[in-house]
Amino acid sequence: MQILNLGKLPGQQSMLGFHALARLGFEGLVIVSPKIPLASVGYFQDAEKEIDLDYCKKAGIPIMRREVGGGATYLDKNQIFYQVIWKKRNPKFPKKVTEIFEFLSQPPCDTYKEFGIDTYFRPANDIVTREGKKIAGEGGGDIEDSMVLVGGILMDFDYETMGKILKVPDEKFRDKIYKSMKENLTTMKRELGTVPESESIVKVLVEKYEKILGKLDLISLTSETLNKMFELERWFTSKEFLFKKTPRIPKGVRIKEGVEILYSIYKAHGGLIRTSQEVEEEIIEDIIISGDFQFYPKAELEAMEQNLANTKRKDSLINLKIEKFYDKHKIETPKVEPEDFTNAIVIAK
Amino acid sequence: MAVIEDYNMPDELYYHEEDTWVKVEGDNVRVGMTDFYQKLAGDTTYVDLPFEGDKIVQGETCGKIQSAKWVGKFVSPVSGNIVEVNEKLEDNCTLINKDPYGEGWIMIVKLSKLEEELKKLYHGDAVEPWLKQKIKEVEKKK
Numbered sequence: 048m049q050i051l052n053l054g055k056l057p058g059q060q061s062m063l064g065f066h067a068l069a070r071l072g073f074e075g076l077v078i079v080s081p082k083i084p085l086a087s088v089g090y091f092q093d094a095e096k097e098i099d100l101d102y103c104k105k106a107g108i109p110i111m112r113r114e115v116g117g118g119a120t121y122l123d124k125n126q127i128f129y130q131v132i133w134k135k136r137n138p139k140f141p142k143k144v145t146e147i148f149e150f151l152s153q154p155p156c157d158t159y160k161e162f163g164i165d166t167y168f169r170p171a172n173d174i175v176t177r178e179g180k181k182i183a184g185e186g187g188g189d190i191e192d193s194m195v196l197v198g199g200i201l202m203d204f205d206y207e208t209m210g211k212i213l214k215v216p217d218e219k220f221r222d223k224i225y226k227s228m229k230e231n232l233t234t235m236k237r238e239l240g241t242v243p244e245s246e247s248i249v250k251v252l253v254e255k256y257e258k259i260l261g262k263l264d265l266i267s268l269t270s271e272t273l274n275k276m277f278e279l280e281r282w283f284t285s286k287e288f289l290f291k292k293t294p295r296i297p298k299g300v301r302i303k304e305g306v307e308i309l310y311s312i313y314k315a316h317g318g319l320i321r322t323s324q325e326v327e328e329e330i331i332e333d334i335i336i337s338g339d340f341q342f343y344p345k346a347e348l349e350a351m352e353q354n355l356a357n358t359k360r361k362d363s364l365i366n367l368k369i370e371k372f373y374d375k376h377k378i379e380t381p382k383v384e385p386e387d388f389t390n391a392i393v394i395a396k
Numbered sequence: 397m398a399v400i401e402d403y404n405m406p407d408e409l410y411y412h413e414e415d416t417w418v419k420v421e422g423d424n425v426r427v428g429m430t431d432f433y434q435k436l437a438g439d440t441t442y443v444d445l446p447f448e449g450d451k452i453v454q455g456e457t458c459g460k461i462q463s464a465k466w467v468g469k470f471v472s473p474v475s476g477n478i479v480e481v482n483e484k485l486e487d488n489c490t491l492i493n494k495d496p497y498g499e500g501w502i503m504i505v506k507l508s509k510l511e512e513e514l515k516k517l518y519h520g521d522a523v524e525p526w527l528k529q530k531i532k533e534v535e536k537k538k
Contacts, residue, residue: 089465089467090444090460090462090467091441091442091444091460091462091467114467115465115466115467116462116464116465116466116467117465138533138536141534142436142533142534143436143437143438143534144436144437144438144463144464144466144468145438145464147466148464148466171438171464171465172464172465185465186465186467187465187466187467188460188462188466188468189467189468189469191457333487345439346439349488349490
């Protein structure tokens with residue numbers, strides 16, 4: 048397998064590399080940092096709903112949809128991205144998605160440890176400190192005949208700009224998002240009080256990856272890869288791909304007159320709660336609840352959403368339903384109470 | 397229903413290498429993801445499906461399926477025109493996990509060359525050795 052250390056590349060180029068290399072059959076590790084910041088959304092995200100497009104335009108921050116999973120994020124030079132690419136049949140790699148994340152998260156965990164930060168892999172795809180603060184998020188996917196996992200070492204993080212690039216239903220939530228990120232997301236700088244040299248972090252990271260992948264031969268960027276990146280850039284930055292709606296509304300289905308779609312973001316002690324609701328005459332027809340809170344058993348969240356369908360949007364009624372559901376299904380949500388879900392639902396607008 | 401090492405693989409179905417199943421229904425076929433796929437991938441979180449009327453080609457990617465934060469490919473096991481897409485998946489894509497051979501079906505396709513296409517899929521006695529080899533590859537890395 049090979050290693051391609053791209054150093055710092057302008058905005059989208061830093062993410063186009065792995066998309067191109069996966070298509071060209073490269074196997075190995077790519078290390079890169081964005082020289083110029085960019086905002087990135089996961090394949091299944093709606094850029095218009097997740098990103099404050101006006102802010103990004105004014106601030107000159109390009110936006111890019113990637114072909115791997117994960118959420119909206121802000122990328123800049125203070126992050127070192129590791130992008131592992133391999134062919135699906137390569138026996139060195141696990142086949143189960145959950146095992147892939149765990150296997151390829153060990154080197155970044157060990158890298159943080161080498162610099163004195165005790166971290167571990169938390170399923171499904173986070174690296175967290177012993178205090179439970181996230182210090183890296185990862186995403187992955189199949190790109191043509193290759194598989195790709197991407198993640199980033201956070202040397203430092205611009206919480207303020209991240210708060211600004213996200214679209215919020217109301218400006219007052221921006222501050223809540225900012226505070227929530229400060230509480231739940233940490234960096235090397237915050238953990239150590241200082242940032243180690245990026246070259247030394249990369250050196251350790253490569254060594255740790257070599258422990259699980261074997262010797263990585265250093266290669267340079269070829270004109271073939273560059274040409275592929277330029278070719279992909281046109282498609283990846285096109286409005287057609289960037290503002291693609293997935294999952295789409297099925298053919299023939301229209302949101303009826305009188306039906307409102309309401310959104311909310313609510314900060315509970317245990318994390319952010321997001322809701323999107325289809326509401327007709329103040330009755331919740333359908334609701335989706337998401338966020339970064341913990342919910343056990345995880346599979347019951349969907350059942351709780353279904354339980355809330357056909358409920359009037361009145362806090363006492365909603366709270367009663369949620370409390371009963373908690374009791375009946377033995378739900379546990381650390382630092383998130385049924386009242387938090389109720390509040391998240393009723394504030395939606 | 398055949399059970400091969402904890403994976404349900406109904407006898408009457410045909411299977412493609414990329415973990416899709418095919419059920420013959422008259423001139424059309426119904427297509428979905430196998431139990432093996434859904435157990436390996438975990439809970440489905442999003443699907444990006446082709447549209448009714450789309451022409452699809454056997455072995456080519458025609459959609460995307462996300463589980464955890466992994467965006468996987470949906471590879472068509474047959475060639476033809478899509479007659480119907482399971483719209484229930486747009487609202488509840490975990491049907492792919494809960495009922496892969498029932499309510500979790502993905503699309504119905506009208507085939508141009510039914511017999512010819514089915515010959516390229518695993519069926520009957522060919523299913524067990526093929527799946528066992530896949531299971532072996534999964535277990536190898538544990």
